Each structure stands twice: as C-alpha cells, then as structure tokens.
Amino acid sequence: MNKKDIIICRCEDVTLQQIHDLLDQGYQSFEDLKRLLRVGMGPCQANTCGHLIQKEISQYFNLKIEDVPIHKVRPMTMGVLLKMIAEDQKNEK
Amino acid sequence: MKSNILIIGAGISGVSIAYNLAKKGVKDIHVIDRGYFTNGATGRCGAGVRQQWATESNCILAKMSIDFFEHAKEILEYDGDLEFKQEGYLILATTKEEHEQFAKNVLLQNKLGIPSKQLTKEQALKIVPHLNPDAFMSATFCQTDGHLNPFKMTEAYYLAAKKLGVHFSFYEEVLNIKTENKKIVEVITNKQTYQVSKVVNAAGGYAKEIGDMVGIDIPVYSENHEILATEPIEKIQGPMVMSFSKNIYCQQVPHGAFLMGRGNPNALKNHDVESSWQFLDDMAKTVVDIMPLIGNLRVIRQWGGSYNMSLDRQPIISDTDQLEGFYMACGFSGHGFMFAPMTGLLLSEIILKEETTVDMTSLSMNRFNNEDIKSIEKSVV
Numbered sequence: 097m098n099k100k101d102i103i104i105c106r107c108e109d110v111t112l113q114q115i116h117d118l119l120d121q122g123y124q125s126f127e128d129l130k131r132l133l134r135v136g137m138g139p140c141q142a143n144t145c146g147h148l149i150q151k152e153i154s155q156y157f158n159l160k161i162e163d164v165p166i167h168k169v170r171p172m173t174m175g176v177l178l179k180m181i182a183e184d185q186k187n188e189k
Numbered sequence: 190m191k192s193n194i195l196i197i198g199a200g201i202s203g204v205s206i207a208y209n210l211a212k213k214g215v216k217d218i219h220v221i222d223r224g225y226f227t228n229g230a231t232g233r234c235g236a237g238v239r240q241q242w243a244t245e246s247n248c249i250l251a252k253m254s255i256d257f258f259e260h261a262k263e264i265l266e267y268d269g270d271l272e273f274k275q276e277g278y279l280i281l282a283t284t285k286e287e288h289e290q291f292a293k294n295v296l297l298q299n300k301l302g303i304p305s306k307q308l309t310k311e312q313a314l315k316i317v318p319h320l321n322p323d324a325f326m327s328a329t330f331c332q333t334d335g336h337l338n339p340f341k342m343t344e345a346y347y348l349a350a351k352k353l354g355v356h357f358s359f360y361e362e363v364l365n366i367k368t369e370n371k372k373i374v375e376v377i378t379n380k381q382t383y384q385v386s387k388v389v390n391a392a393g394g395y396a397k398e399i400g401d402m403v404g405i406d407i408p409v410y411s412e413n414h415e416i417l418a419t420e421p422i423e424k425i426q427g428p429m430v431m432s433f434s435k436n437i438y439c440q441q442v443p444h445g446a447f448l449m450g451r452g453n454p455n456a457l458k459n460h461d462v463e464s465s466w467q468f469l470d471d472m473a474k475t476v477v478d479i480m481p482l483i484g485n486l487r488v489i490r491q492w493g494g495s496y497n498m499s500l501d502r503q504p505i506i507s508d509t510d511q512l513e514g515f516y517m518a519c520g521f522s523g524h525g526f527m528f529a530p531m532t533g534l535l536l537s538e539i540i541l542k543e544e545t546t547v548d549m550t551s552l553s554m555n556r557f558n559n560e561d562i563k564s565i566e567k568s569v570v
Contacts, residue, residue, distance in 0.1 A: 124359075132340055132341075139489050170464060172491070175487030177487055177488075178419070178477060178483060178485075181488070185470050
C-alpha cells in the first residue's frame with residue numbers, strides 16, 4: 097500500500113509518508129513530529145497515533161520499542177466543556 | 190571542535206540570530222539545544238504577534254518584527270505555511286485607569302507608526318460580537334497584529350540558516366564554559382568540547398544558569414505561564430482578545446482551535462512547566478465571563494511554559510563589559526517569539542560591531558546599573 101494512503105493520525109489526517117519525510121530530514125522523536133505535523137494534538141491526544149508512531153520510530157532507527165519514548169501525556173484525559181469547569185466550581189467548598 | 194560562534198538555544202531567538210549572522214557571511218556557526226525541536230518557550234507560546242505595547246522600545250521591536258513577518262515566507266524561501274494572519278489584537282479596558290492608560294499607549298504607538306486605535310464598546314462588539322458587553326468599558330485594536338505559527342516560523346529560520354551552512358545539534362546540553370582573562374576559551378557539552386571565543390546565550394528559561402557558568406549575574410528569572418487549547422471549530426473569531434486586568438489572552442488559530450492563557454500572580458521563580466487544575470478553573474471562569482459563547486467548547490489539552498522575566502519586562506539584547514565575546518538575548522518576559530526578527534538582526538549587528546538599526550540603550554545589560562529603571566512595561570499577561 098502507498099504510504100501516502102496510510103493515515104497514522106486520524107484526528108489531523110497525517111499520513112505515514114509525512115512521518116517518514118520528517119524522519120528522513122533528521123527529526124528523531126514523537127515530540128518533533130508533533131510540533132510540525134500536529135500528530136497527537138487532536139481530540140484523541142495521541143491515543144491512536146502514539147503507539148503507531150513509536151513503532152515507526154523504533155523500526156526507522158533500529159531501536160528496541162521500549163527505548164523509544166512515548167509522547168508527553170497532558171491533561172485533559174477527555175474533552176470537557178469550559179462552561180462546566182467554570183460553573184461546577186461554584187459548588188465546591 | 191573549533192567553532193567561530195556557538196549559540197546556546199535553538200528556539201526562535203537562537204535560530205534568528207544564527208540566520209542573521211550567516212546571512213552576513215559569518216562561517217562556522219554552531220547552534221545547540223538541550224532538547225527536541227522547539228522544546229522550550231517558543232514551542233509553548235500563545236502564537237500571538239502584537240505591536241500594542243506601552244514602552245517605546247517594545248513598540249519599535251514589535252513593529253519592525255511585524256514588517257519582517259509580512260515577507261518572511263519569501264525572504265526565508267520557506268515551502269510550508271507560516272499561518273500568518275493579521276486580524277488584529279483587541280485589547281479590552283475594564284477600568285477607567287486602564288482606559289486612560291490605553292489612550293496614552295495609542296498615542297505612543299501611533300507616533301511610532303503603529304496603526305492602533307481606541308474603540309468604544311459598540312465598535313469592539315462589531316469586531317467580536319460574542320464579547321460580554323458588561324465585562325469591559327472600551328478597547329484598543331490594531332489590525333496588523335495577529336497570529337503566526339511558532340513551530341513553522343522556527344522551522345523557516347532553521348532551514349534557511351542550515352542552507353547558509355549553520356550547524357545544528359539537538360539533545361546537546363552545555364555543562365561548563367571555560368574562561369581565561371575575561372575571554373571565553375571553551376564550551377563543554379554532554380557531547381563534545383568547542384574551542385570558541387564567542388558565545389550567544391539564547392537559552393530562554395535557562396538564560397540565568399548559562400550566565401552563572403561564566404560568573405555573570407543576569408537579572409532574569411523564569412516562571413510558569415499556563416495555556417490551554419480547545420477542539421477546533423469553524424471560524425468565529427478574527428482577532429486575539431486580551432485583557433491585562435482580567436488576566437487573559439484568547440485567540441482562534443487558523444487551524445480552528447482556541448488557545449487561551451493567563452499568568453499566575455503567585456507563580457514561583459523556577460523552571461516548572463507543568464499543568465495545574467487551579468489554572469483550568471481560573472481560565473474557564475475568566476473566558477466564560479468575557480466571552481460566554483466560548484464556554485461551549487471542550488478543552489482538549491493544557492500545558493505550561495517559562496516566561497524568562499526581566500526587571501522591566503523588556504528584553505536584554507546585549508554584550509557585556511564583564512566578558513569579551515559573551516552575548517545575551519534573554520529576559521523577553523513572554524514575548525521573545527514576536528520580537529525574534531529584531532533580536533536576530535540587532536544581536537548580529539552587536540556581534541559584528543556594526544552600527545545598530547535602533548538605539549540599544551534600553552535593551553542593554555547596563556541599564557540595570559541605574560538605581561531606578563526608567564520605564565517598566567505593564568502590558569504583559
């Protein structure tokens with residue numbers, strides 16, 4: 097299958113080709129790819145692409161998968177409405 | 190390894206300095222960075238570029254930088270999209286004092302060629318209809334302010350500098366800098382040793398630590414400023430909406446997400462860049478007060494980044510008489526991204542002993558020798 101047709105990040109429609117292009121340019125980590133391609137910045141927060149990209153990086157650099165760091169996990173775990181956060185704190189003591 | 194100039198930090202300031210020096214023909218420039226691409230303040234910033242400042246030097250740096258951003262894609266021959274949009278900054282005045290201060294700011298800005306203007310509440314509501322009319326008194330607006338993608342802008346400088354022969358190394362951290370008779374001799378990193386006589390400190394949040402390595406006490410400190418991003422939606426807001434008194438900046442980026450941040454008055458002076466629930470609570474309350482409609486968006490991610498604060502909230506772009514060959518671009522107080530074109534130009538002029546494009550008195554290290562600092566920038570979130 098053509099690498100241009102393989103979607104790695106479903107939130108931002110990033111293909112395997114785009115991932116490999118940046119690795120070819122010398123970028124090394126998920127954090128690099130995230131900042132240039134927006135992988136892991138969408139609503140799923142890398143729950144889909146995180147492990148796929150970890151595997152790609154391990155194969156590309158011939159590293160053991162456990163030696164490839166996963167992305168930095170940031171809050172929130174899931175999307176929460178701003179108005180819920182604003183309103184619900186009124187009831188807190 | 191022999192090097193002509195070693196630049197510490199590959200954030201927006203470091204890559205801009207490297208590009209400007211290389212363009213003037215300097216060879217053997219090395220740029221090193223302790224982490225991944227844009228791991229520091231540049232990659233954590235709010236992606237805003239504005240000219241509405243309260244001090245003359247900040248206004249000039251911002252205006253001339255915007256002039257560069259307007260042509261950056263062509264000048265740097267960048268294939269990607271810098272996502273530069275000039276849909277303005279709308280800055281809200283919520284008190285009489287703020288309204289009066291903004292009148293003075295606009296006079297200063299106009300004098301320096303910045304096309305800002307003061308707006309009534311009704312005029313502001315025409316530009317951003319979902320503003321809560323009860324949350325502010327008046328506003329100022331400057332159409333040519335706006336948004337720029339920090340990752341892409343840094344990459345554009347980085348690729349242009351690389352093309353001119355600049356060497357870059359990531360995941361390389363300075364461990365020690367050796368000096369002899371007030372001159373730099375060697376820089377030792379976790380990877381190698383550079384024989385180099387000129388060093389540029391563009392280390393962002395860690396600028397003070399680099400100064401400490403050579404015994405120069407740079408009057409800056411770092412503090413965490415937090416920010417969040419929502420899910421992307423169709424375009425509903427053109428300008429960045431900002432309020433100093435309510436402590437908020439909030440814009441919709443071209444991608445569709447809203448970015449918003451605020452400062453923490455109780456932030457500690459350290460290198461913390463983590464996220465807190467207190468920020469999330471305060472941020473949500475503030476944005477729902479000013480723009481209730483935004484409350485309907487989901488937060489999907491929050492993060493933090495270092496502001497490298499100087500005493501007067503203006504950058505230090507300077508050499509020092511304490512150590513030959515040591516140059517600084519730090520203390521940007523949260524605004525290094527939007528000043529970067531001028532940072533690179535001015536520091537390259539200082540290093541090459543050229544006449545500087547603007548007067549450097551208010552940006553030099555020596556300004557802190559005076560007991561009282563003349564002008565302190567108040568327009569900071």
